[in-house]
Amino acid sequence: MAGFGIVTGADNWFSALALGVTLLKCLLIPTYHSTDFEVHRNWLAITHSLPISQWYYEATSEWTLDYPPFFAWFEYVLSHVAKYFDPEMLNVHNLNYSSSRTLLFQRFSVIFTDVLFVYAVHECCKCIDGKKAGKELTEKPKFILSVLLLWNFGLLIVDHIHFQYNGFLFGLMLLSIARLFQKRHMEGAFLFAVLLHFKHIYLYVAPAYGVYLLRSYCFTANKPDGSIRWNSFNFIRVISLGLVVFLVSALSLGPFLALNQLPQVFSRLFPFKRGLCHAYWAPNFWALYNALDKVLSVIGLKWKLLDPGKIPKASMTSGLVQQFQHTVLPSVTPLATLICTLIAILPSIFCLWFKPQGARGFLRCLILCALSSFMFGWHVHEKAILLAILPMSLLSVGKAGDASIFLILTTTGHYSLFPLLFTAPELPIKILLMLLFTIYSISSLKTLFRKEKPLFNWMETFYLLGLGPLEVCCEFVFPFTSWKLKYPFIPLLLTSVYCAVGITYAWFKLYVSVLTDPPVGKTKKQ
Amino acid sequence: MEKWYLMTVVVLIGLTVRWTVSLNSYSGAGKPPMFGDYEAQRHWQEITFNLPIKQWYFNSSDNNLQYWGLDYPPLTAYHSLLCAYVAKFINPDWIALHTSRGYESETHKLFMRTTVLVADLLIYIPAVVLYCGYLKEISTKKKIANALCILLYPGLILIDYGHFQNTYNSVSLGFALWGILGVSCDWDLLGSLAFCLAINYKQMELYHSLPFFCFLLGKCFQKGLKGKGFVLLIKLACTVVASFTLCWLPFFTEREQSLQVLRRLFPVDRGLFEDKVANIWCSFSVILKIKDILPHHIQLIISFFFTFLSLLPACIKLLLQPSPKGFRFTLVSCALSFFLFSFQVHEKSILLVSLPVCLVLNEIPFMSTWFLLVSTFSMLPLLLKDELLVPSVVTVVAFFVACATSFSIFEKTSEEELQLKSFSSSVRKYLPRFTFLPRIIQCLFFISVITMVLLTSITATLDPPQKLPDLFSVLVCFVSCLNFLFFWVYFNIIIMWDSKDARNQKKTN
Incomplete structure (x- = not known):
């Protein structure tokens, strides 16, 4: 009863x-x-x-x-x-x-x-x-x-x-x-x-x-x-x-x-013996860095700027081995990532100190810390994005700007978790649940902020819609092509680079909004 | 209209639950030599793909009818053939003649489960969404909640996605729902076409045929048999004949063909009931073994007689006063009559009653929820045999929570909400103090739920005594049968006491 x-x-x-x-x-x-x-x-x-x-x-x-x-x-x-x-x-x-x-x-x-x-x-x-x-x-x-x-x-x-x-x-x-x-x-x-x-x-x-x-x-x-x-x-x-x-x-x-x-x-x-990136690159700054290195090395080989003999073999199967050796760009050490992370975190900390905005300001700073360390950390796991997504949910129902950042971050962050489940019976589950959550979050926040300006501009809409074709290519088309055996890492690479773009964008946008927001005292006077 | 994204969410929830249930075991998994319904469906793909259409229903060296012979109407066979073409494309071993018997693998299971999901997504789910959208006089929010409850009905999910029934219920019930939708919206021809397809997919849909017939005939009468009504009648007859002819065309070439199919569809030489089913005959046989005492043809006559008598009043009422609401309730009571009294009933046939009950969920939420819970419970022995206890309990609780929150069913137990007002006021003419009906019904509900919970936990945890190995399943059937009898009386009361005056009164209020 x-x-x-x-x-x-x-x-x-x-x-x-x-x-x-x-x-x-x-x-x-x-x-x-x-x-x-x-x-x-x-x-x-x-x-x-x-x-x-x-x-x-x-x-x-x-x-x-x-x-x-x-x-x-x-x-x-x-x-x-x-x-x-x-x-x-x-x-x-x-x-x-x-x-x-x-x-x-x-x-x-x-x-x-x-x-x-x-x-x-x-x-x-x-x-x-x-x-x-x-x-x-x-x-x-x-x-x-x-x-x-x-x-x-x-x-x-x-x-x-x-x-x-x-x-x-x-x-x-x-x-x-x-x-x-x-x-x-x-x-x-x-x-x-x-x-x-x-x-x-x-x-x-x-x-x-x-x-x-x-x-x-x-x-x-x-x-x-x-x-x-x-x-x-x-x-x-x-x-x-x-x-x-x-x-x-x-x-x-x-x-x-x-x-x-x-x-x-x-x-x-704290095992520092692992590589810069996990087998599947978490969609962060280093994924973009690795991808750029890859592109440069391919271009270099084509234009005969690089000596093919000097290129380490592992880089050709990148994404499948733990250690990734850079060919053109300098290799990254744990210390470098630590410094990058610290530099990325610092402005938000300063902001929290000099422009205190109560608990809300703290929450923004916390999200920025989580996101920055996700962006630049050593051997980051794709799952770590949850550390930013969950607190960001709290912000999303408050302001239209935050809602827009939240939706981009969540949708790309969640999509980047797809490679975690690679077995066939779970494929429908992950797609259905992802659709469920994404459709709900976007529509409900849009309804909540329907009187303000639209949540996405055309570029963001285009980017988010692009996730659909990406999924179709990676999991429905690619396995039936002849590239499957030759370049098995392409779906993972595409996913992580595509998602890295979105997450970097969300990180940047959130940073800009935190830094340019007027302090509480001033807004009250206005 | 802004809330329609919630409808998408609801459909996605329904799909997710369906797929997660399908990850569980199916009937006859790893149980040679006969396996189960899953193997039957695979076997039909094998038969329809490899044999010419003339041999599908005949016993031959390639088609042993004792081993899951095809015993459903042509549309099921065509559907199997379609699936077989896809199977051939993926892996020809799945449907190789003879050698593929008892084929089981993870990939194949995935394929079979996908065929169910696709059929469901194409036929049943759109019908449910449209039906809820078409409901009048309720808010969008209520429509969406209604759709959620219908899509979460555990009986259908567990049988189609867990047990794996050899004729996809979502297809036959989906077509029937399209039929109901069409007929209620006055697209009579489309409705009757959809319903013909349903019958040609699964002959059990005949349970629903009398209400359809009476409703449509009643409509013709209303329009006047000398004018528009007659035209409609002719049109309807043509539609029905044409759709049947189309479905049966390959079997009409020889007389023997059609007769053989009919013999396969209606195996009258099988017993009065099979296994344990929650109808009158099976429950009554606890006391008296009618099946063994009476000769076969008398059993047939008795069951026909009882079925006919039990559904006569509701059908006559519908014929004289055809209305969409009366139609839905008559569907319930007729299907229930068939389930309780007719010959050779399966425990899964209760789904045919559940579908129309789902449709009246928003009108009598309390009673419908109760009925749907009992209907799922009545299939407990089957579900336990398939090792589906956890998904069953989870989906039943989920369904109950969904109904309880979206309709707040416990606040809707007044005479008016139970639609018993006119009945009790007419009883009060003789018995002035007859005001305790709602309270009795509430009490019965709690007793029934407690019995079901107790029986489920006993069946799931204890072993039956050695002398009576079927004790628990017989108990389950007996309890469900009592419940169903009560519901049968209740639905008939609603139908008989539903008068136009009451409805008009409501409108003026």
């Missing part, structure tokens, strides 16, 4: 949306899963059957534990439920073990932990005041936002088909953002610190958190022109913030410090 009550209550749309997507996730159980499934099974086994001192040393499987300690503890907790499903999956030596009960347990563990994500979305919807619009439920910003987050295409396919635990991690992040919006800064900081010890990829957005908390929480007042009032510095706040972060870190890393294993843990967390 209680269930009926929830479903039929007056304000029931949120639970219906959440329940609906949960059921869809359950339907995705029998779909293909990647090696990440085995990775997480192995971690369950490691944490369950070995003492802590061996967690970061165990190397029976090639998928060693390379997430921070909280995630290891998370797997430890899960493993105590897993043993009731199938104890065999908890054996470290049972490599590639996947019984039907293991599958059920692992899939349901992702679905179940997503409860945190649902709660976080609920909190976000409460604190985001989007544009005021019509009375119709489907035109309310809150409704649109919760669909954009709960039914996010990327999260669905990465977590529930490809298999990963991003749902609850993003839940933590959205929850901490929501707390900052609600002015509960300490809670936000605490949640983010916890998140960092779950998965260290969130370090990319840490600068935004640090600077925002320092500027808008530790300094309690501004001068009338918006610049900083140095004497308003609040020592107690700084110390309590520091204490929270320190305590969380101590809880996480303390045991390993006591065991004298910190260097080993860090060497697992």
Whole structure:
């Protein structure tokens, strides 16, 4: 009866949306899963059957534990439920073990932990005041936002088909953002610190958190022109913030410090031995750089400017090998990417410091940090684009300009996830879900901002429509051509370069809008 | 009109659910020597592609009718042939004569599933979308919600995409829906053409034929048999005869051909019922084994007699007062009568009742949702056999949530919403204190749902006692049958007490 009550209550749309997507996730159980499934099974086994001192040393499987300690503890907790499903999956030596009960347990563990994500979305919807619009439920910003987050295409396919635990991690992040919006800064900081010890990829957005908390929480007042009032510095706040972060870190890393294993843990967390780009180039700046290098080398060979003997062989099959050697342009080192990333992040940080615009400004800075590190980072995964897409959803229902950037970023970012699912039975699913999300997001935001200028100019429309023919070429036409054997990497290359253009454009546009936006104080006066 | 993007979203959700269900197992997967309905469909592709049309329905050394012989009308056979041409293009092994028996592979499964999706996308889904768009007197939002609920109806999805029925229900029901749509919009010729196609795709569509006949004849009467009505009648007759002739043309060359097809379509020498089905005969045989006691032809006569009697009142009413609304309700009650009382009924035939019930979802949301839940539940033994428990539970819950949120069904249980107002007021003439009907119905709903949940969990988790291996499936059938009988009474009451005055009153209000 209680269930009926929830479903039929007056304000029931949120639970219906959440329940609906949960059921869809359950339907995705029998779909293909990647090696990440085995990775997480192995971690369950490691944490369950070995003492802590061996967690970061165990190397029976090639998928060693390379997430921070909280995630290891998370797997430890899960493993105590897993043993009731199938104890065999908890054996470290049972490599590639996947019984039907293991599958059920692992899939349901992702679905179940997503409860945190649902709660976080609920909190976000409460604190985001989007544009005021019509009375119709489907035109309310809150409704649109919760669909954009709960039914996010990327999260669905990465977590529930490809298999990963991003749902609850993003839940933590959205929850901490929501707390900052609600002015509960300490809670936000605490949640983010916890998140960092779950998965260290969130370090990319840490600068935004640090600077925002320092500027808008530790300094309690501004001068009338918006610049900083140095004497308003609040020592107690700084110390309590520091204490929270320190305590969380101590809880996480303390045991390993006591065991004298910190260097080993860090060497697992930050493997710099991998190449600049993943096997499939994430659609970022380096994808464009590699493509340019490729074009130049082809031109060079044609015009006899390059010596064919000197060209490294690997570059001819680029996209399939981990190491990509540049032929014309200089090779890129990890240090170079780090410097590029820092330079890309800096302006947004400055903006956050000198032009504080409250929590909204922080959110923009966070997105820019995530996007910039995606653009210039070392060995970036295409999945990392979700780090920018999900927070960007919060902005999209507020302003028409942001909505337009969001739509370009999301559509191209999601399309760039397509190569993750390459098996035939999943082809219809990814196309249908992508269409579902894209049509919904574009149409609903267009309806929301119908009184303002159109969201896209002709160039952007043309670019987005181009994704359709691209998909047809890559997955329906190309496999039947004779090039399939000779140049198998072409679809991946085309996809990543095409998407890189869109994402770079969105990054640039967002940067311009952040830098040119007048500070809050001035807009109020006008 | 701005909200039509939501309709696209709804259709995409329906398609996604369909495809994800199709990733599960199908009937007879890896179970030689007979396999299941999936193999039947593949076998028909093999037969229709390799043999000349004259041999399709005849037993021969190349066509063993005992092994999934073709027993559906010509359109099904043509559809198989069409699929076979595509199969030939992809992989000729799939339809090689003799050697392809029991062929199973991941790619082949993908191909078969795709044929279902394509048929669904071309015939059933457009019909549903158009039907919901055509609904009058409700807002766009409600139309879209209605489409969502119809597209999410779990019974059809599970049978077509999970179990894999050998005649695609989405095609036959889709054609029938086009027929209903046409007839209700006064495009009578197109409607009857579509319905003829439905019958020629699957003979079970005859369950719907009487309401069509009565409705169209009633329309002719209304227009006056001496003037326009007569012209319409002639036109309709010509359409029906022409479409049947066209479908059966290759079999009309010899008398024996047509007779053989008919013999294959109506296997009267099979028993009163097969397996466990939630109709009267199967449920009654728990008490008395009619199937074994009575001679065969008497069974046939009894079942015919009962069926005829049970659908007579509703049909006469429709004939005298033809209206689109009455037509939809008569479709429900007639199909239900056939399902409950007729000869040789399959458990999957309940889908033929579900389709018209889907169409009245927006008129009586509470009862329709309840019926659709029961109808899916009645196929539980079949779904469990195909290892479709998880998708069944998930889709049923999804459907229930969709109905509950889009129609807020629990707030719509008053006499008026249940369309029982005129009935109870006429009862009140004799029994003045007759006001508790809605409450009884609510109680029955909760009892029914709880029984279904309990039985599902028992069947899924426990092994039946050794002495009674069929205990759970018989229980499922018995419970569903009781529910269906109740629904049959309810729908007949609605039809009989639906008067023009009541409708006029509503309009003036």
